[in-house]
Structure formats: structure tokens, C-alpha cells
Amino acid sequence: MYYPSFNGIPFFTNFFAQYLTMYLWAMLRDDIICALSTPQGVGALAIVRISGANSSALLTPYFVSKRAKKAGLESHRAYFGDYSIHDEHIDEVLVTYFEEGKSFTGEESFEISCHGSPYIIGRIMESLLNAGARLADPGEYTMRAFMNGKLDLAQAEAVADLIHAENKTMHDVALRQLKGGLSNEISLFREDLVHFASLIELELDFSEEDVEFASRAQLLKMLHSLQGKVGALIDSFKYGNAIKKGIATAILGAPNAGKSTLLNALLGEDRAIVSSIAGTTRDTVEDTFNYGGLTYRLIDTAGIRDTEDYVEQIGIQKAFEQAEKADVIFYLIDATAPEEDLEQRIAHLEQSAPQAELFLCINKSDQAEASTILKRLEASKRQIFMIAAKTKDGLADLLTALKEATAWTSHGASQTIVTNARHADALRRTSLALAKSIEAVELSIPGDLLAQDLRLALDGLGEITGTISTDDLLANIFSKFCIGK
Numbered sequence: 134m135y136y137p138s139f140n141g142i143p144f145f146t147n148f149f150a151q152y153l154t155m156y157l158w159a160m161l162r163d164d165i166i167c168a169l170s171t172p173q174g175v176g177a178l179a180i181v182r183i184s185g186a187n188s189s190a191l192l193t194p195y196f197v198s199k200r201a202k203k204a205g206l207e208s209h210r211a212y213f214g215d216y217s218i219h220d221e222h223i224d225e226v227l228v229t230y231f232e233e234g235k236s237f238t239g240e241e242s243f244e245i246s247c248h249g250s251p252y253i254i255g256r257i258m259e260s261l262l263n264a265g266a267r268l269a270d271p272g273e274y275t276m277r278a279f280m281n282g283k284l285d286l287a288q289a290e291a292v293a294d295l296i297h298a299e300n301k302t303m304h305d306v307a308l309r310q311l312k313g314g315l316s317n318e319i320s321l322f323r324e325d326l327v328h329f330a331s332l333i334e335l336e337l338d339f340s341e342e343d344v345e346f347a348s349r350a351q352l353l354k355m356l357h358s359l360q361g362k363v364g365a366l367i368d369s370f371k372y373g374n375a376i377k378k379g380i381a382t383a384i385l386g387a388p389n390a391g392k393s394t395l396l397n398a399l400l401g402e403d404r405a406i407v408s409s410i411a412g413t414t415r416d417t418v419e420d421t422f423n424y425g426g427l428t429y430r431l432i433d434t435a436g437i438r439d440t441e442d443y444v445e446q447i448g449i450q451k452a453f454e455q456a457e458k459a460d461v462i463f464y465l466i467d468a469t470a471p472e473e474d475l476e477q478r479i480a481h482l483e484q485s486a487p488q489a490e491l492f493l494c495i496n497k498s499d500q501a502e503a504s505t506i507l508k509r510l511e512a513s514k515r516q517i518f519m520i521a522a523k524t525k526d527g528l529a530d531l532l533t534a535l536k537e538a539t540a541w542t543s544h545g546a547s548q549t550i551v552t553n554a555r556h557a558d559a560l561r562r563t564s565l566a567l568a569k570s571i572e573a574v575e576l577s578i579p580g581d582l583l584a585q586d587l588r589l590a591l592d593g594l595g596e597i598t599g600t601i602s603t604d605d606l607l608a609n610i611f612s613k614f615c616i617g618k
């Protein structure tokens with residue numbers, strides 16, 4: 134099934150397609166879904182969610198509440214009562230009722246708060262399934278909210294981001310997106326485009342009369358301005374991605390420099406094997422830690438040296454690959470045994486990983502004096518950190534500097550940030566279409582080709598908010614959600 138949009142241009146086909154979509158959706162909506170929305174296992178309380186037209190009828194045989202009986206159900210109110218199956222009392226529960234149109238999904242919905250016993254939850258779920266409900270698919274509540282126009286697609290995706298947010302920054306970004314931050318911006322972009330696209334389409338209808346409804350000067354101005362705004366959003370994805378996935382922080386250095394010790398010290402657990410044998414770490418070891426409201430993805434790597442060992446060579450190759458992708462590199466120098474070619478290694482790293490913030494750390498400062506190394510590093514003009522990963526000396530200063538160096542991630546505190554690769558991809562396509570539209574106007578290319586480019590730009594924007602979506606896309610997005618959300 135295709136949920137089409139014709140970019141707000143009021144064609145008969147648009148009306149027909151939307152009517153068909155609504156009709157098909159109305160047919161699908163007939164079923165009632167239920168799911169446990171809290172984690173599986175024993176807990177103090179659990180919440181079972183039910184959504185679908187006429188779901189109150191499904192609950193009636195099981196749930197008895199004096200107040201509901203007396204005064205009837207009122208939306209957004211909780212009702213205390215007994216949950217029984219064929220006169221067998223299962224639990225005392227609290228049922229919250231949401232009227233159709235006023236619930237998260239837009240459908241009549243209930244939330245049953247029961248005691249968090251797997252037995253009770255199992256019995257309640259079983260009774261609902263027996264009464265005709267079906268188990269919700271992952272993300273189906275949010276998908277229904279989207280289909281019923283309660284959320285657009287970018288907002289629906291923000292629900293998943295909010296649930297999975299591991300740090301304050303990601304939480305703030307997801308919340309802003311859920312409240313419509315990104316969607317509003319995209320809608321404004323679309324409004325401008327739709328206005329001109331409709332005028333150009335209109336010109337096509339009068340093509341024989343050689344009229345120009347859309348001022349090309351104004352169109353060009355709007356396209357340039359839009360291109361700038363779309364470009365800014367695309368650029369923000371660099372921050373968004375780092376915020377969401379963690380700022381890639383690679384630890385590099387010679388074997389035995391103490392890289393794995395530093396990883397363990399920063400994580401606060403024995404994540405990687407530490408030993409005095411050079412060449413202990415072969416593969417990369419990765420884990421995240423939160424600091425200052427951000428998530429860092431620490432990557433311990435194999436010590437860099439010339440070796441005949443084939444497996445170790447692969448590990449060293451991987452270390453360089455990580456360096457090339459890193460946002461930050463901690464280059465560890467063993468104070469007790471600095472590399473002979475230290476200067477060349479640093480120069481090589483600066484060249485192969487120019488994108489990364491490079492921190493030079495002299496480790497094992499508890500064991501050796503470092504004045505000679507410091508002298509050798511003077512030429513690099515980089516800030517140098519004296520640390521002892523084993524005793525954790527100097528790590529507080531290192532973390533403070535790390536936070537300062539990655540302050541760019543808070544660039545979007547008051548600005549919309551794109552954190553979703555799908556959105557970034559759609560924006561890139563929009564940007565390409567805008568560039569082609571600009572070219573078309575500048576070269577006075579015929580209106581039908583310009584209209585096509587404008588439509589492509591609109592499609593790109595429409596994909597973000599879900600004005601344009603396909604079954605496959607929706608299935609792909611919502612399958613990543615939890616069951617019960």
C-alpha cells in the first residue's frame with residue numbers, strides 16, 4: 134500500500150488517494166491490540182495497554198469498578214476495581230480510560246495497572262486475547278498514532294529516541310523533536326515550496342498562453358534561502374549522530390602503553406584484558422560511558438608496532454581505521470618506554486585522521502619522569518596530559534578537556550538537530566533537487582522540468598514527516614520500537 138501525497142497541490146487524484154487510504158485504514162482499525170508496556174518479569178506494578186475501536190466492550194466482562202458503574206467512563210480518569218475472569222478474582226487494578234480522539238493512538242484506549250506478577254500479567258493478557266484482542270506488533274501504538282494523525286513520522290521516531298536516550302543531550306533533542314521542533318521547520322520549508330510549485334503547475338495548465346504566475350526572481354530567492362536552511366540541517370547531522378551514537382573516542386598508542394588500563398579506568402570496570410605482555414589487545418574493544426551529559430564511545434585498540442604476526446597486523450589496521458573515523462583520539466605514550474619514532478607517528482596520525490581532536494597523553498607518569506618526552510613533543514603544539522591510568526591520576530583533567538573539546542555537540546541546544554540517518558538522507562536528496570531547481574530557474578529551463586525538480590524537493594521533505602511513506606518504510610521504522618509502545 135502507498136500512502137501518497139501530492140504535495141498539497143489539490144488534484145482530484147490527491148483527494149481520491151487520500152480517501153482510499155483513509156478507507157483502508159478505517160478497515161484495519163477494526164482490530165483491538167493489547168500488550169504489556171512495562172518490562173517483562175517481576176515488578177511492583179505492570180501496565181497492560183489496550184487500543185482499538187470499542188475496546189471498552191472487550192474489557193467489560195472482566196473489569197468491575199463501582200465508580201465507573203455509577204458515573205460511567207470519563208476520559209483521562211483512573212478507575213479502581215476488580216479484574217476477574219469467569220468469577221475468578223485475578224487482581225485489584227487501576228484502569229485509565231482514554232476516549233477515542235483523545236488518546237495517544239487516537240483510538241479508544243485503556244491502560245490497566247496491575248501488580249507486576251508474571252502470573253497476573255499472563256492471565257490478564259490471555260483474557261484479552263480470548264476476548265478478541267490481538268498482540269500488538271512492535272511500535273504499533275505509535276504507528277496507529279501516526280496513521281490517525283496524532284503524530285507525524287518524525288515525531289513518531291522521536292518517541293523511540295526518547296525511550297532510548299542515554300544522555301541528557303539526546304533526551305533534550307528527542308523531546309524537542311517529539312514536540313514538533315523538526316516537523317515545524319520542515320512544514321515551513323514545504324509551505325514555501327508548495328506555494329511556488331502550485332503556481333508553476335498552474336502555468337503548465339496555461340502553457341499555450343505563455344503566462345508566468347510565479348515570479349522567477351522571488352522563486353530563486355526562496356530556493357537559495359531554503360537551500361541554506363536545508364544545508365544547515367544536513368550539517369547538524371554530524372552533531373546529531375555523535376550525540377545519538379556516542380562521540381567516537383579512540384585510544385591509540387604503542388603496545389603496553391596502558392590503553393586498555395585507561396579504557397577500564399574511564400568505564401569503571403574491567404572491560405578489556407590488561408597485562409604486561411605487549412600485544413595483549415588484538416581486536417578493538419568498545420563501550421560507552423556518560424560524562425557531562427554526553428555519551429562517549431570509547432574504543433580500545435591494538436598497540437601499533439611493526440609485527441610479523443598476521444592477526445596482530447589486522448588489529449593494527451583496525452586501529453588506524455578507528456582513528457580515521459574518530460571524533461577524538463587519545464594517543465598514549467608510555468613514560469617508561471617512549472617510541473623512538475614518536476614524532477613521526479604523531480605526524481602520521483595528524484595526517485590520516487585530520488577530523489579528530491588529538492590528545493597526547495603521557496601515561497605511567499607515576500613511574501617515570503617525562504621531561505625528555507615533553508621536549509620532544511614541543512613541536513606538536515598540542516596540549517599534553519600527564520596521566521597514570523592505573524592510579525587514575527590526571528584523568529579528571531583529561532575528562533574536563535574532553536568535554537570542552539566536544540562542546541560542539543551542544544551546538545544545537547537552541548537549534549534543531551537531525552539525529553536520524555533517514556532524515557539526513559531525505560534532506561540530502563532535497564538539497565540535490567533544490568540545486569537542480571535553482572539551475573533550472575537560472576537557465577530558464579521549461580516549466581515542466583522545473584516542476585519535476587520542485588516535486589522531488591517536496592518529496593524529500595515529505596518523507597521526513599511521513600506525508601509520503603510506504604508500507605515498507607513504516608514497517609522498517611516501527612519494527613525497531615518496543616512492543617507496547
Ligand SMILES: Nc1nc2c(ncn2[C@@H]2O[C@H](COP(=O)(O)OP(=O)(O)OP(=O)(O)O)[C@@H](O)[C@H]2O)c(=O)[nH]1
Nearest residue numbers: 389390391392393394408412413414436521522523
Ligand atoms: N605503573 C603504571 N602501570 C601502568 C599504568 N597503566 C598501565 N600500566 C601497566 O602497563 C601494562 C600494560 O597495560 P595495558 O593496559 O594492557 O596496555 P595496552 O596499551 O592495552 O597494551 P596492548 O594491549 O598490548 O597494546 C600493565 O601491566 C598495566 O598494569 C600506569 O598508569 N602506571
Ligand SMILES: [Mg+2]
Nearest residue numbers: 392393413414
Ligand atoms: Mg590493550
